[in-house]
Amino acid sequence: xxxVTQTPRHLVMGMTNKKSLKCEQHLGHNAMYWYxxxxxxxxxxxxxxxxxEQTENNSVPSRFSPECPNSSHLFLHLHTLQPxxxxxxLCASSQEGRTGGVGAFFGQxxxxxxx
Amino acid sequence: GQSLEQPSEVTAVEGAIVQIxxxxxxxxxxxxxxxxxxxxxxxxxxxxxxLDGLEETGRFSSFLSRSDSYGYLxxxxxxxxxxxxxxxxxxxxxxxxxxGTGTRLQVFP
Numbered sequence: 001x002x003x004v005t006q007t008p009r010h011l012v013m014g015m016t017n018k019k020s021l022k023c024e025q026h027l028g029h030n031a032m033y034w035y036x037x038x039x040x041x042x043x044x045x046x047x048x049x050x051x052x053e054q055t056e057n058n059s060v061p062s063r064f065s066p067e068c069p070n071s072s073h074l075f076l077h078l079h080t081l082q083p084x085x086x087x088x089x090l091c092a093s094s095q096e097g098r099t100g101g102v103g104a105f106f107g108q109x110x111x112x113x114x115x
Numbered sequence: 116g117q118s119l120e121q122p123s124e125v126t127a128v129e130g131a132i133v134q135i136x137x138x139x140x141x142x143x144x145x146x147x148x149x150x151x152x153x154x155x156x157x158x159x160x161x162x163x164x165x166l167d168g169l170e171e172t173g174r175f176s177s178f179l180s181r182s183d184s185y186g187y188l189x190x191x192x193x194x195x196x197x198x199x200x201x202x203x204x205x206x207x208x209x210x211x212x213x214x215g216t217g218t219r220l221q222v223f224p
Contacts, residue, residue, distance in 0.1 A: 004157075033212065035214075041216075042119075042202070042214045042215055042216045042217055043158070043202065043214040044214075045211060045212065045213060045214075048211065056211060090157065090158070092158075092212075094212075103148060103150075103160025103163060104148075104160065104204075104212055105160070106157035106158045106159070107157060108156070108157050109157060
């Protein structure tokens with residue numbers, strides 16, 4: 001248990017569905033991140049939120065829509081996904097955006113399969 | 116663009132020492148950190164280098180050379196449980212944490 005909780009752990013969805021991934025952190029951190037991890041690829045940074053404000057959108061397609069209502073919660077809304085979007089989606093948090101010295105804490109991820 | 120390169124796989128035996136290298140090309144570089152990820156698990160933070168030199172944390176040490184855009188993770192007294200994927204990650208002033216390609220370490224008895 002890292003203090004970062006993601007739900008659901010597994011998700012299978014059709015290309016026409018709409019679903020949301022949820023992330024919650026209980027560490028008092030101010031920055032939260034979404035990463036995508038595909039097989040045989042490095043973790044890809046998708047979005048960064050610092051103090052609830054989006055500071056980074058790493059050229060992510062609009063079918064992925066993040067939402068950060070407060071510093072403890074982060075959502076990733078999904079719609080009209082493609083099979084190549086199947087991957088492990090990881091949420092992470094860190095203190096005041098300093099992702100170096102104190103490290104980023106990751107959730108267990110959501111294994112997404114698009115059929 | 117920004118990239119961090121690592122060897123794809125490293126093998127070693129229990130009790131040995133192994134070094135995992137990381138070369139990076141990033142803008143606004145702040146520091147280099149290392150993460151461990153077991154199959155099916157989440158990445159966990161191991162160490163961070165904000166300055167050049169060696170940082171030691173138990174059996175793990177990490178090194179950074181900014182002039183060479185290079186770092187490494189040194190694992191000593193290897194144990195079977197150290198079999199996992201290891202990622203270097205570059206922090207930037209823009210609050211980005213960019214991960215390397217990952218190195219799969221297999222420890223044999």
